[in-house]
Amino acid sequence: MQKTIKCRKISKGYAKGEVIITKDPLSFLGGVDPKTGVIIDSGHELYGEKITSKILVIPSGKGSTVGSYVIFQMAKNKTAPKAIISLKAEPIIATGAIMAGIPMVDEPDADILNILKTGDIVEVDADKEVINILNEGF
Template structure:
């Protein structure tokens, strides 16, 4: 049973459950994340040296070059990609990457998930219906 349900806008279809990794900084996948390992390499980012692979990534938005979409796609092929992406505001780079890589993605949550969610929370992202359920 969910502790809390949050409605969002659907970006890329899919349904997953996992632990979150959260950042208050926008993330650039091109030059900011190693697609071979899933580790954040941007020294200025608050997730520096942390692995985003296999977790539900919560960010305010993406940033950077359009090539970032292909980095996300490469991460999916390498099995180093996030399980899902929750953004306050999806911009075209990360949205396109999530769609190309078949990574569930939602944005525009009805509540400020950057304040509500905590590192390691277990959440279920249903990007088919646009719902996040906080499980613990």
């Protein structure tokens, strides 16, 4: 089954991969270890999970502007997510995604936090402003 969800391009590019999803906003500064790609914020829903090479789905980002540089460092370390899908992009994560060359979209026209599940396979085509759910992990 494939479902296409329209969205808005934040950072150009295309990625296909496995979803890791959270309903908690994420701070990259102090929330993610840029050396390992693991969530280190002990209060976060994804604590201990690795976001490297996954399609990260979040409601929004939070925290310091230094978070942009953490995302950039993750890309240099090859620990970054393949793409980021956000309900509402905010400047910190948007800037980091653009600097790091990570495809990022926001404003999906469907309730992705309740449609997608960790393990689903999706395509993020930021240039075409679509998210394609390729196979839902159930």
